[in-house]
Amino acid sequence: MSTFGTFFRVTTYGESHCRSVGCIVDGCPPGMELTEDDIQPQMTRRRPGQSAITTPRNEKDRVVIQSGTEFGVTLGTPIGLIVLNEDQRPKDYGNKTIDLYPRPSHADWTYLEKYGVKASSGGGRSSARETIGRVAAGAIAEKYLKLAYGVEITAFVTSVGGVHMFPSTPDHPTPSQNPAFIQLIQTIDRETVDKFLPVRCPDEEVSEKMAKHIADFKERNDSIGGTVTCVIKNIPSGLGEPCFDKLEAKLAHAMLSIPATKGFEIGSGFGGCEVPGSIHNDPFIRTPDVPATSDKNGIPRPKLTTKTNNSGGVQGGISNGAPIYFRVAFKPPATISQAQTTATYDGEGEGVLEAKGRHDPCVVPRAVPIVEAMSSLVVMDALMQQMARHEARRQLPALKQTVPPADNGVSMEAK
Template sequence: MSTFGTHFRVTTYGESHCLSVGCIVDGCPPGMALTEDDIQPQMTRRRPGQSAITTPRNEKDRVEIQSGTEFGITLGTPIGLRVMNENQRKQDYGNKTMDLYPRPSHADWTYLEKYGVKASSGGGRSSARETIGRVAAGAIAEKYLREAYGIEIVAFTASIGQEFLFPPTPTHPTAATNPEFLKMIQTIDRKTVDNFLPVRCPNKEGSERMEQLVADFKAREDSIGGTVTCVIRNCPSGLGEPCFDKLEATLAHAMLSIPATKGFEIGSGFGGCQVPGSIHNDPFIKAPAVPPGQNGASSQVPRPRLTTKTNNSGGIQGGISNGAPIYFTVGFKPPATIGQAQTTATYDEEEGVLEAKGRHDPCVVPRAVPIVESMAALVVMDAVLAQQARQTARSLLSPLKGIVPVQQVQQGV
């Protein structure tokens, strides 16, 4: 449906060309400072019209907080967020040709089959405009995670077409075994990623190759796909709800709900299937000391005593975070709407030729970066609240004799 999360619940609303889009956020902790200025930066990173290789639709995507705060402080009640659609152009879709054909590989046909009616302009709820609510909600979750735990979430473009930031090789069939990749995810930040606009691939040569590739496809009125890699640092251990809500499972659910996604892999991913267990296993080592309050985290946040020497697991083992950086990659298909003439069938089952009109991205990958970050924040926020409830409930009981309390294990007592 249109709601994601259990403890931190986000319900999005709106279509591509309606009056507004947005969301309701339920479950945000009270007492956190929050204004539009905390949310707008991610909205701006997601907005269209940022470069010559994105859709020319010009939206400012200004977010407005409608409820749930007073004097810039969260009340613990539902937070309403709204963004007005200022640059609607329904006329791009109101022509005879577009009305006759379901666009190939788009959601026109499947929405009609499911609901018996569909939005006549744009992609309706399947449009990337729907992700505005996700990004706004994700910014709220991120602020709490950053202030309470020092968690950092950074995504970047890993590939476009056959151009890779870290191409697979016989030595490193997966980036997880590449020392350069592992070094990068320890320090990469959003400022560095955005220094490589419009592609958001944090490498000068790779970024230039990818930008040229997208420009070539745009010139041919075609499109191309790619991948986004995301890393979550300083995530506490113990997050995830086995068996069916393992942390990687909820991450996969979140990522594959983003429009145009076609694949998800975590840690070593599919490349890890090509190496033996003797290489793939992640031995445990003593975790380095972390000063209390580092990265803005509360001094009350327990830190794990152990970490792993390697990280092919991607920071999750048995469906539960182990304290190491969590990283994963999401695959995005080429945008379905292209300007080239395509032989296809009409709604009335007659063969014909469609030349789609409208304003569309030749590649969604660069603009997907903040969306991936936001969905990751929603997953971790939900997992954090679940674990906080469990730990608080356990702390109210008398200690069991002969069993080391979880708090002592985490604090190294």
């Protein structure tokens, strides 16, 4: 379906070349100051036409709030957000060749199998234009998370093709073992990331190599994939549910719902399989300068943290208060201006199809704000669920003791 979330629910609408795209956000807390100026920066980071290595489609992606606020304050009612498609070119797709042949690695065939009909222009709902609603909704969630808990979410490009910011080595089979990576995720922010345009890889030398790599594929009318790493800092501990709704499972669901994604790993990821448990385990230490108290909503502040962070901030499916970090793999864009063989929809013939239209030779630079947006939706939903649980518990009489007393005799009575 087109709805994501349980407590903070987002429903997106729109196709690649229809009149508009957007979303409905239901469950946003009332009383938060919100205008288009809070949302537009992320929309601008996602928009096409940013550089010579992105699609030349000229969309300003101006967002308009249509409901759910009054005098710049959220009402708690559904927030309607709309973005007009100003540079539509459905005629780029209106030819008999495309009507006869499904485009290689596109959703033409699978949409037709599912619905019995498909959008004739662009990728329809499978187009990256659909992600506009996600980014707009994510900006709203981000503002609440920042105001209420100081949560910061930053994504950046870590590979394009075979060019890696943190290549695997025998000493560092996973970035979680690389001191340079650990230092980076402690300090990285969006302002720093955007200094390294057009690729958004926060390493000058590697970023230049990536930009040249993408330009080379564009010149050959080809495309290339890459990976985006995301870091979530200052996240409360205790978020996520046991078993099926583990926090990393919800993050994986969110990330793999983004168009062109093909892989997800959190913490040490696949490289962690090469590290023995004696090294991989994350010892607990007391969080410096953090009092052992709960906030006004009953969400506990992280009294402990981990000396290392191979877990990626999640243990047992629940956030432990350490920074959460994960990586998302994006495949090469399927639309390339090269002649490719394919079969007719009826399977009775073969032919050659040369795609027209405008496309990105590599999606990862523009995917950065999309990954951030989906991260914020997951965290917002998990936080609201935990807040509801804590508020319900606080209405009960306090228990005398909830856990065995510590060796130092400090009381752990419920407050």
